[in-house]
Amino acid sequence: MKNYILPFADTYFKRFQTGKSLIKEKPAEDLFLSIVIPAYNEDELCKSLQSILDCQLPEKSVEILVILNSSESSPTEIILKNRETYQKAKQFAKNNSTKRLKFCILNIENLPIKFAGVGLARKTGMDEALRRFNSINKPDGLIAGFDADALPEKKYLREIEVYFNENQNINAVSINFEHPIEGNKFSKEIYRNIINYELHLRYFVEAMRFANFPFAYHTIGSSFVVKADIYAKQGGMNRKKAGEDFYFLQKIIPLGNYGEINTTKVIPSPRISDRVPFGTGAAISKMIKNNTDDFGTYHFNAFILLKAFFADLDTYFDNFTLIRIPEPMKNFLTINNFVSDLEKIKANSPNLLIFRKRFFDWFNAFRLIKFLNYAHETYYQKEKVKIASEKLLKKYHPEINIPETEKELLLLYREIQTRLSF
Template sequence: MVVIPCYNELNLIDSLKSLFNCASTKENIEVITVINSSDNEDVKIINRNKNALDSALDWVGNHQRKNIHFSFIEATNLPKKEAGVGFARKIGMDESYNQFLEIGRKDGVIVCFDADATCSKNYLVEIENHFKKHTKTTGCSIYFEHPIEGNEYPQAIYEGIIQYELHLRYYKEALAFVGLPYAFHTVGSSMAVRASVYQKQGGMNKRKAGEDFYFLQKVIPLGNFSEINLTTVFPSPRISERVPFGTGRAMQQWINNKQKELLTYNFTSFLDLKVFFDKSEQFFTEDDVELPESIQLFLHEINFNENLIKIRANSTNKNHFKSLLFKWFNAFKTLKYLHFSRADFYENESILIASNKLATKIGVAPKNEAKSMLIAFRNIQQSRKMSHE
């Protein structure tokens, strides 16, 4: 099942074409597009949604082939407070789970895609093969690349998306460098989960933005989360005001503010974090472990000592202790620490400067421009054929 939330889209058919043109899979693929709007939607958006649906239905009528079927859900008049990409994904993913349940396929795979994204021709086949080969995997993130050159968008958009994607890859690689077990991309158009896991973790949330991050933080800690790096999703770099944060909003701010340089978390914050993670096992038996000041103050703020007592009490050995510690000090707390550190210790710095600092630590040659660094970071990730299982 592939789920596509669709709101105020002009190019839905491009997304559907991309899936239709994929190499044939052995199993049947159902593509569910959720055309969604709120109960007080602007009439222009309602009309655009209707046009998108009508055009898609016409296109589907002329494009039929074995093993792939397209269906549509009209989710109109959603409560304004809840309407958004999270709710739309949830509607489609819930429907996918119910369809799998009807045919007794709780191990079926629910894939998230976007109405302005496209993909490589081996996209569906690689997802099918991945979940068949790695039977224990609960879910996965899928390799992605934003377009970084061409004539479809203004040059300023390409310049902005290069730095924004570099920020995403810097953040992910920095988390891996410091030793966080949850170092995965959480991009809504580039993820998949088993139906049984989806149901057990309470399904998708209704967040207007960040729904992908919050959902995957319920899945990743289960273990056996993985990556597919043998195919590619191509998300759109277009500007958008539909969500309070994320790619579209970042591009909107980049253009509005006429930015030339994107700022990101200071690499020193990650170095301090690495000291804590490297010494984490010591807390199994020791109370007084020497740590950087930023870590000490943050741990005090989040009541570390009280929680440490509980974690120790439930631990059977050092490895078990470390596992429980990271379930407590998870991706949420890591992000919270980075915000704390930014406010009180280390100001944001240029993404090129920060990524160069990380690069020297992981054996990547320094670069003079963001585009070259982005390509280097892409190569690092894509070279991992399969990981974290």
Template sequence: MTTYLQERTLFPPLISGKPSPLLGIVVVIPCYDEEFLLLSLMALQRCDRPCCDVEVIVLINDGEKATATIKSSNHLTFEQACRWVQINSLPHLRFHILYKSGLPEKYSGVGLARKIGMDEACYRFEKAENPSGIIACFDADSQCEKNYLQAIERHFAEHPKAQACGIFFEHPLVGFDFDTAVYEAITRYELHLRYYVQAQRWSGFPHAWQTIGSGMAVRCEAYQKQGGMNRRQAGEDFYFLHKFIPLGHYSEITSTKVIPSPRPSHRVPFGTGKAVGEMLKPGGTCLTYHPRIFEDLRLFLQRDIYGTAPSKGLLAGLPESIQAFLEENQFGEKWQEIHGNTSSSEAFMKRFYRWFDAFMLMKFVHYARDHFYPFTGVEEAARWLLRTAHHWPAEKAKRADARAMLMFLRKLDLLR
């Protein structure tokens, strides 16, 4: 048994049966107060069969302070899912329904649930003697295209150096399952997500990727080597994937897609469900980061960061937002440290972006928002991006609504 499984897991193996020796993919689904879990399981059941065998692990969970209503909902979901699994599990596609109740309140949430499920996937691959098996993350209210499993299998076969990847996603923008206001809200929120990442790319930041919990996959051995999943109650996907993105060979599967739910949710303190819920309130709107933040960032990242020390004018003439932020974070000392431990521009920049990583970039964005450039409307910000980065005529950008701009940005992400 690996060191990780001996020292870093929270529970011993929860599934007793032997896995198939052909096990190649384990899909992990955290589930909390979810009445439509079976729809997600059916979506996976409808998938075209890959060459390897597949297991699906559902981790129904609640915390020690969960209400009786939540626990009753989880028990009902557990019973329904167990009955469904008895009928629908196949030798090449097995479903396992686990229920962990009364988890420590300090950590109880989606990160901990993913960790327990992903650790269990590692136990399964350990028993199957397949350390390079693939763990895919999905959500209990998500759907996927029929080629989802095949696309994941193919991606890792064609990219043997890949340790982890994202999976392209699209929220539904129309339909009969939700009110029109929900679809309008998710259109603007997904526009915010894509604007934010595209603006980072335009600024020159090399590690700008979407990080969606229902759309990511990782090799079992890489998962363990990087310390597994964190226990954050929200944003766990961002922090998890950015362990792998700077390592190289990271990409996004665009030959299939995950379809996350657009609904409002109380499950997490921030994220999609929370944002949609806020937009549905009277006077609610979708705000995003001001374009000036990325203009300032671009001016900095275009400088000769390797060849010019901060003390020799690297920061001279840069916007105040960048200068103040870097000074507050002791960039001069960090530059000297990096320069003293590297002997080439390539090595310097690689090490620089270990420091100025996605977390530091987010810290700058929030600093600039709080001290220089307040939030702005997402549609206006997206219009700036399309005019500036993609050369849309001003009149065309002015006429474009949120959906038209989102569809364009989706196409760009598919081409990356």
């Protein structure tokens, strides 16, 4: 454990207006993991809580912080539903909380319209988790992101504990995830769509790894863990109404010492949702609305171009000529003032190692997505995820026989990303 002047996160709470403590009872002295679950208009919260209760217990204590939330403008029926869910979850917590596994249920109403949403709810819970770790001076306490409709594998809690015991230098991790792709709970249409959507997610990460992009990790809100002191140092969770997990993790991943836990998994829901404008639920809704199970993804040639651009990175330290860069990268770099920014990067880089770091501070995940979107507006057309996924396998994993169906492709991508940690 790092040495801190007690308590370690006071600076964070002085800097950011986080309000007062939401939970009066002091946490267990051996608390090692706090799981934060935002919930809004939720039908299956208690099922999710039961699935955590059914997990194999780790050696140290765990808390689950549920943040039911609604805004000043939330419809009356949702406010009433939240209150009903709150009462059910409170009863669940009363019946099932123990010293080693404690459920804390909160219902926060009338949040400001400007900020209300999943980002603020997740931030509220994660700030409270930080406050509780701060109260027992536990900078290496773990804060996990989770969703109210997700389910953990039974060994989820233990595998998190084992991983961080064995990798004490790690700041944060992404945990393996697998949407359900068959069964009776959802329609065949939803299962077909979630296969294509998850294949897109895995293709995107694998294509970034093919291009040697250093920050190629999954950023799923229900499957990440971060150390408390790192959470505080990076300014905590944001209040974005969607994509809060991606934006938050892109502050954490570039710090280094980021890992993956592939020995367990989280099972996110594939259900339709209108809670946020993008993400799994929104993607499935869009495919059903458009009457298609095809999810267009980034053209593989864009990643071939990225790979070539990154491959010459070290030469840019001494000499960079825009003329040699092919389109659409050349125009993208011009629009984004790369040449002048590169000179600043070089001027502040006494050696090649620092130059590489500063380069990817500039060409970070936000810039990479900005490039991909620009390239597909001006140069490439998005292609079917099955076709793009097959192209990537042929180039990046030529030894593997390519299966015929999207489902088999997804299972193969899962196997590759579980077996070959980044």
